[in-house]
Amino acid sequence: MLEIKNLHAKVAQTTILNGLSLAVKKGEVHAIMGPNGSGKSTLARIIAGHDGYEVTDGEITYNNKNLMDLSPEERSREGIFLGFQYPVEIPGLNNTQFLKAALNAKRKHLGMEEMDAFEFLKIARDAIKKLEIDPSFLNRGVNEGFSGGEKKRNEILQMTILEPSIAILDETDSGLDIDALKVVAKGVNEFRNPNNAVILVTHYQRLLEYIEPDKVHVLSEGKIVRSGDKSLAIELEKTGYAQEKDSEK
């Protein structure tokens, strides 16, 4: 589904990704772990199409298409979803209006009829019920005045409604209390199925207690230095990342 080969990227003159390769197949959940500054969020944002990075080498293909040819909105409509580490507040723009515009952009792209407000509200209400989200979410401005936990839940709500093929969740667990973490994990577990894939970007093993990954990768200095199954996450929790860096050297 998603294949990244030898990806190199930089911001200004600073190299951030340095030959990263990763292949994600349908039905898989991958966890990408690593210390601060290892390039995890950069990878997530490059996949989503952020133009703040210069890709100097390598390629990303998604369903056999060259991802770099697509604009961020085209990537989204093709089924790529980025759950933001820091979801953006857009004061005054109603959450329902925003979500409906997003869903209809995707439906239009897929040749489906656009949804009217009534149909959309039904879907949105089902989703918030499932995610144990306060219904007032829908009437508020996008992330406007939301707590950290509410913002992350809103990301999961968007993912649930947009039904992407691949969801990249960038530190969706950070800043969450244990109850919010469980809600987020529940959302992800209900989302995952044999036809889609999830990439979890995280610092901690904690989230992986609730969402079981098929593969765990350790990212260090811009490339994947180690891959394994979920036991790798448990090991990292005990030993830390320093050892990974040392073994690389």
Place this chain on the structure above:
Amino acid sequence: MSAQINFELLSLAAKKLIQGELSDTRVNALSNFKDSEMPSTKNEEWQYTDISNIYALCEKLFHEPPKEIKSLINKENAIANEIDAYWVIIKNGTIDIMETKRLQKIGVHVSLLSNNLDKTGVLIDDSLCSLNAALMHDAIKITVSSGVESDKPIGILFENDKNLNNYVSNFRCIIEVKDNATVSIIHAHTEKIQAPHFTNSVVQMDVGENSHIEFLRLQDFSVHQTLIEKSVANLGCNANLNYTSVDIGAQLMRADIVVNFNEKHANANINGVYIAGDNQHIDNHILANHFIGSSKSSQNFYGVIGGNGRCVFNGKALICEAAINSNANQFNHNLLISENAEINTKPELEIYTDDVACSHGTTVGQLDENALFYMQSRGIDEVVAQQLLTKTFITRILNEVNIPSAKGFIENLITDKLRVLTQ
């Protein structure tokens, strides 16, 4: 004397006007005009706004003075159909009698000043205001009786005859709200003239004790038109003014909004939006005169400027020595969506006493790149995302408008204008 307008020609034009009843006013106005200076960019209050284009239009007017036009009332104007209000349409000195009768029933008296027993109280101060009084066909006077609570807004619409080659229009509204009354007024400048035209407008408001007035100015002129409007509000004890201006069109627009706090415990919210594109110039000058204490003024203006549009905001509060416990603030926020867009913004406080609470601030910026990427990452086109973000920024003003029936109309005006601006 104003050098840019020929006084002899102006006097001649004023004398030819049909309403002899207002001759005393015209004589006063002419005399005042003779002694005053027309604004120029050498004057600090006018340094960014050059109105020299109006002199040529006045010259044309003097050579082809306005003719008497028979009553031609029609309600084809979109705004009168779209906003539910008591529409009072004034067309070249004639007033819609039907609506005035309906208003009479709820305690609102509307008449032409020439038909009113009391023809005094016409504000004549600066040169433009004098020019208006000298050349106006007539003025409309609205008197809201004590205790009246109007069920619908009162809409005021001055119409020009589209066949009339008169270059200059002079409109004047005199609004008197007695004590304990509540009324909403919509002042519409929505009639588009596709030729150079100068509208010189004056609005006078006296708001009595414990009264509340909601005032909405809507301006959607064509880009050939110039509007200069002076609004002066005198607030009584515990009076409340909620003023909103919406400026969408015009080649050149200058608004002077003056609020005088003459009695204690009065409150004025003066809010506005302006959206300017290519070859447009919109200038809002606000002055809150806190002559007496325990009064509150709040100014909030939002602007979106594109193309080579240019806007000016000058929001001032004057706190006099006697005005202790005054509360005044001014805020102005601008979104520049093109490289050549320009804003000259100045919130201003002049304070002559202690024990006041005042604040001011201004922002000028572009659309938030993070918000744009966030929306794109959810599948929303970049252009649509820009339009949505811009609209979200500017329609915040709707929260300040307490005339529900007008909100949809304003939102449509804004949406249409932004569509043109962000294409």
